[in-house]
Amino acid sequence: MQDLVYLYHGASEYILRKEINKLLEELNVDQFNVVKYDLLESNFSDVIEELQTISFFSDQRVVLVSGVLELYKLDEYDQQRFIQxxxxxxxxxxxxxxxxxxxxDNLPITKAINLYAKITKLQEIKKEDLDLIIKKSFxxxxxEIASEAISELIERTNGDYPTIEQEITKLKLYAYDHKAINVxxxxxxxxxxxxxxIFELSSAIVAGDKTKAIQIYYDLLVSNISPVRIVSYLSGRIRELIHTGLLLSRGYSQDMIAKHFQVSDAKAYYMVRDxxxxxxxxxxxxxxxxxxLDFDIKSGNIDPRLGVELFLFGVE
Structure with missing residues (x-):
């Protein structure tokens, strides 16, 4: 018998949507027959009315509903309508x-969803699994993709999976003829x-490498990153290093620091090192x-680009 009610939960919206798209392909439902509602914005009565509408032009329709937590805020009458x-x-x-x-929570609407819906709990993609996922995708x-190329791809995308997927598509087009990806x-x-x-810029500052710091700064400018934004994020990175130093003074290990900041072991290593x-x-x-510098830039006392350059030239 065809399942008529599904619930996906437990991951980011990107992962959830990707899994739902797979389901829509399996169900062979045309996008024209998919209606979307967000309960944060939509009236619940409109959703119920949509669900109960008989389809005259196709075999099946899909009603896609986000903002599910709003169901638990409905009054007793509307909750009962949904349960029915x-x-x-x-x-x-x-x-x-x-x-x-x-x-x-053990609520009537929760019990009904557990009883009547096909529930799928999805997991976020862990950074330690990215190597295998990327290799398999190619x-x-x-x-074929070299192991160094995989590491470089993860580093350049900061392990952001949606970005990695976009880059994989681009790399496949680039290597379409020879089917090989190197670093x-x-x-x-x-x-x-x-x-x-920003991470590399702060590391260059800590190391006193003015040449590298200036080069990274110019690369950021070419990428249309404003000096004000660079100053803001650089300040955040310096605060992070100060925090790391204080944790080290309290006896924290690299593993403990990785867990504290919720970062990879590799990033924690560089944080501890710096x-x-x-x-x-x-x-x-x-x-x-x-x-x-931030105050002077925003007050118009100094040209933003020049101000950051002077700061970088002054690192020791």
Missing amino acids: YLENPNPDTILIMYSSQINE EEDGY QAIRLLVSKNFDVN AKAVGVKKLEKYLEQLAD
Whole structure:
């Protein structure tokens, strides 16, 4: 018997939507027969009316509903209407609900969803699984990718899976004839993520490498990143290093710091390295200089581009 009610939950909206698109392909439902509602914006009565509408022009329709947590805020009458629909759904309509979070309290509406819906809990993609996922994505289409290229791709995208997918599509087109991806192709085609550039810029500042710091700064300007935004994010990165230094002084290990900031072990390694390489006092000095620079830029006392250049030339 065809399932008429689905609930997807437990992951980011990107992962949820991707899984729902797979389901729509399996159901062979045309996009013209998919109606979307967000309960944060839509009236519940409109959703119920849509669900109960008989389809005259196609075998089945899909009603896609987000903002599922709003169901638990309905008054008793509307909750009962929804429960009654779940008990006797319209055979012409497939209801697909999705939400990153769901209410697991022992409420009548929760019991009804658990009883009548096909529930799928999805997992976020973990960064430690990205290597295998990327490799498999290329191999499925007959491509080979070097392990160094995979590492470079993850680094340049900061492990952001939606961005990785977009870059994979671009890389496959680039290597369509020879079906091989090396690290040079990644460096040629994949721009570094803004967070990665800021991370490298702060590391160059900590190391006192003015030449590298200036080069990264110019790369950011070419990418249309404003000096004001660079100052703001750089200040945040310096605060992060100060925080890391304080945690180290309290006996935190690299693993503990990775968990504290919810970052990868690789990033935690560089955070610990940079925090150890320069004292808290120097970091606080840089932070104060950046605060003064931010004020001067916003007050019109200095040209933004020149102000950041002078700051970088002054690192020790």
